Amino acid sequence: MVVIQNSKYLDFLSTLGIEGAHPGGINLTKEIFKRENINRHSRILDVGCGAGQTAAYLSYRYGAKVTGIDINPTMVDKAERRVKKNRLPVKIMQGSVENIPLPDHHFDFIISESVLSFVNKPRALEEIFRLLKNGGRFIAIEHTINQRLKKTEETEIKNFYGFPSLSTEKDWLDLLKRAGFAHCRIQEHTSIHSVPNFHFPNVMEPELYEIMEKHIDFLFKYKGRLDYRIYSCTK
Ligand SMILES: C[S@@+](CC[C@H](N)C(=O)[O-])C[C@H]1O[C@@H](n2cnc3c(N)ncnc32)[C@H](O)[C@@H]1O
Numbered sequence: 001m002v003v004i005q006n007s008k009y010l011d012f013l014s015t016l017g018i019e020g021a022h023p024g025g026i027n028l029t030k031e032i033f034k035r036e037n038i039n040r041h042s043r044i045l046d047v048g049c050g051a052g053q054t055a056a057y058l059s060y061r062y063g064a065k066v067t068g069i070d071i072n073p074t075m076v077d078k079a080e081r082r083v084k085k086n087r088l089p090v091k092i093m094q095g096s097v098e099n100i101p102l103p104d105h106h107f108d109f110i111i112s113e114s115v116l117s118f119v120n121k122p123r124a125l126e127e128i129f130r131l132l133k134n135g136g137r138f139i140a141i142e143h144t145i146n147q148r149l150k151k152t153e154e155t156e157i158k159n160f161y162g163f164p165s166l167s168t169e170k171d172w173l174d175l176l177k178r179a180g181f182a183h184c185r186i187q188e189h190t191s192i193h194s195v196p197n198f199h200f201p202n203v204m205e206p207e208l209y210e211i212m213e214k215h216i217d218f219l220f221k222y223k224g225r226l227d228y229r230i231y232s233c234t235k
Contacts, residue, residue: 007162
C-alpha cells in the first residue's frame with residue numbers, strides 16, 4: 001500500500017473506494033441540501049470529493065453544475081468512473097483544496113465533507129472564500145473536539161488520521177470568521193446516519209484490516225470527545 005498525504009487512514013479509504021466517508025454519510029448530505037436553495041443554475045464545488053458520491057447526487061437530484069476536486073488520484077479515478085457510468089455532467093479535477101486553479105467568485109455553494117481536518121485549514125478556507133460568489137454558501141461537515149484532549153491523545157489521533165491540528169467548535173468559528181465568512185451557524189448532532197459503502201478487494205492486505213480496526217477502536221475510545229459538527233456560513 002502506498003501512503004499518500006501522510007495518512008494511512010486516507011489511503012485505506014481510497015484503496016477500498018469507500019463512499020460517503022463522512023459522519024452521517026450520504027443521508028446527512030441529502031438532509032442538509034434539502035434546506036438550501038439549489039436549482040439547475042447553481043454552481044457547486046465539492047472539495048475533497050472522494051469517490052464522488054455527493055457530487056453525483058447533487059448533479060442527479062438538482063441538475064446543478066457540479067465540480068469535484070480531490071488530491072488523491074485513486075479517489076479521482078473512482079469519482080470519474082462514477083460520473084461517466086451514470087452519464088452525469090460533473091467535472092472531476094485532481095488537485096488540492098489549498099490551491100484550486102479556478103477563478104474567483106465562481107460558485108454558489110461549496111461543500112467539504114470530512115476534508116478540512118486533513119489539510120492546512122486557514123489556507124483551504126482562504127481558497128474556499130475566494131472561489132465563492134458574494135452571498136454564496138459554504139457548508140462543512142467536519143471533525144470537532146468537544147474538549148481539549150491530553151497531549152498524548154491529541155498526538156495519537158493526529159498521527160493516525162494525518163490531521164495537522166484538532167479544532168473545537170470555537171476554533172472552527174474563529175477560523176471561519178478570520179477567512180471572512182459571515183452568519184456562521186453550527187448544527188450539532190443529528191440522528192441521521194448511513195453506512196459507508198465498501199468495495200472489498202478479493203484479497204485484502206492485513207495492513208488494511210489493522211487500519212480499519214484501529215479506526216473502529218478510536219470511534220469507541222474517543223466517543224463524545226472526537227465528534228463532528230455541521231458548519232454553514234455565507235460570504
Ligand atoms: C474522509 S475522506 C472524505 C471524502 C468525501 N468527502 C466523502 O465524504 O466521501 C477525505 C477526502 O479528502 C481528500 N483530501 C485530503 N487532503 C486533500 C487536499 N489537500 N485537497 C483535496 N482533497 C484532499 C482525500 O483524498 C479524501 O478523499
